[in-house]
Amino acid sequence: MSKKKEKPIAVSVIKRLPVYYRFLTTLHSKGVERISSSELAEKLGVTASQIRQDLSQFGNFGQRGYGYRVANLKEAIAKILGLDNQMDMVLAGAGNLGKAIINYPNFKRRGFYIKGIFDVNPELIGQEVAGLLVQDISLLADFLTNNRIDIGIITTPPESAVDVADIFVRGGIRGIWNFAPVSLNYSGKVLVENVHISESLLTLSYMIDEKFGSKS
Numbered sequence: 001m002s003k004k005k006e007k008p009i010a011v012s013v014i015k016r017l018p019v020y021y022r023f024l025t026t027l028h029s030k031g032v033e034r035i036s037s038s039e040l041a042e043k044l045g046v047t048a049s050q051i052r053q054d055l056s057q058f059g060n061f062g063q064r065g066y067g068y069r070v071a072n073l074k075e076a077i078a079k080i081l082g083l084d085n086q087m088d089m090v091l092a093g094a095g096n097l098g099k100a101i102i103n104y105p106n107f108k109r110r111g112f113y114i115k116g117i118f119d120v121n122p123e124l125i126g127q128e129v130a131g132l133l134v135q136d137i138s139l140l141a142d143f144l145t146n147n148r149i150d151i152g153i154i155t156t157p158p159e160s161a162v163d164v165a166d167i168f169v170r171g172g173i174r175g176i177w178n179f180a181p182v183s184l185n186y187s188g189k190v191l192v193e194n195v196h197i198s199e200s201l202l203t204l205s206y207m208i209d210e211k212f213g214s215k216s
């Protein structure tokens with residue numbers, strides 16, 4: 001499954017690709033066959049030249065005067081994002097957020113499979129969530145030795161996150177999707193994507209205040 005890119009692509013570009021992909025998927029499901037970069041840009045709130053510049057880093061997609069074939073571009077972006085590869089994942093922390101992630105059906109549709117769920121709570125261990133039994137966290141290290149897992153998801157409280165991440169790293173995991181509000185630093189050993197849901201909410205709250213003024 002190794003798929004190292006020859007030339008590093010800016011993270012800002014990589015972060016826009018899923019947005020293009022999601023929108024193209026919607027267009028495709030509505031039967032739209034082609035779209036111009038200016039239409040695509042208008043719908044997504046970016047400039048047409050930004051889209052052309054982003055996509056040109058990966059190859060030649062659109063045709064002048066014709067635009068993009070929706071199905072082709074969608075498939076090409078899926079490939080760039082690695083959605084044509086299966087990514088196997090484990091999750092530590094089967095609480096509120098963990099269960100919501102496990103039960104979300106679209107990850108599987110996009111090639112992300114949760115293979116193991118781990119927790120410390122004896123009341124949760126042995127419970128079935130989305131067809132998998134929650135296992136004792138003490139079994140995680142062995143599980144990683146016996147299964148080739150790509151991504152480890154952390155939805156534990158912050159105080160357990162570093163311990164869990166250490167087990168992931170020792171177990172050979174290549175990427176950590178971390179929802180706990182702690183910084184994980186493993187320069188070079190593993191890629192960490194921190195998801196700060198609360199920060200995103202605070203940003204929205206700030207923007208509401210700025211645009212519409214405070215409620216009082």
Ligand SMILES: NC(=O)c1ccc[n+]([C@@H]2O[C@H](COP(=O)([O-])OP(=O)(O)OC[C@H]3O[C@@H](n4cnc5c(N)ncnc54)[C@H](O)[C@@H]3O)[C@@H](O)[C@H]2O)c1
Pocket residue numbers: 092093094095096097098118119120121124137154155156157158160163164179180181196197198
């Ligand atoms: N729920 C949200 O919307 C939300 C939003 C933003 C951030 N977060 C963060 O996500 C994390 C989970 O939040 P939650 O609301 O699901 O909490 P939760 O308390 O419902 O779930 C946490 C789970 O982690 C388990 N756990 C604790 N230590 C563990 C360990 N060492 N190994 C494995 N499992 C362990 C607990 O038993 C529990 O089942 C927290 O760090 C929280 O700050 C949650």
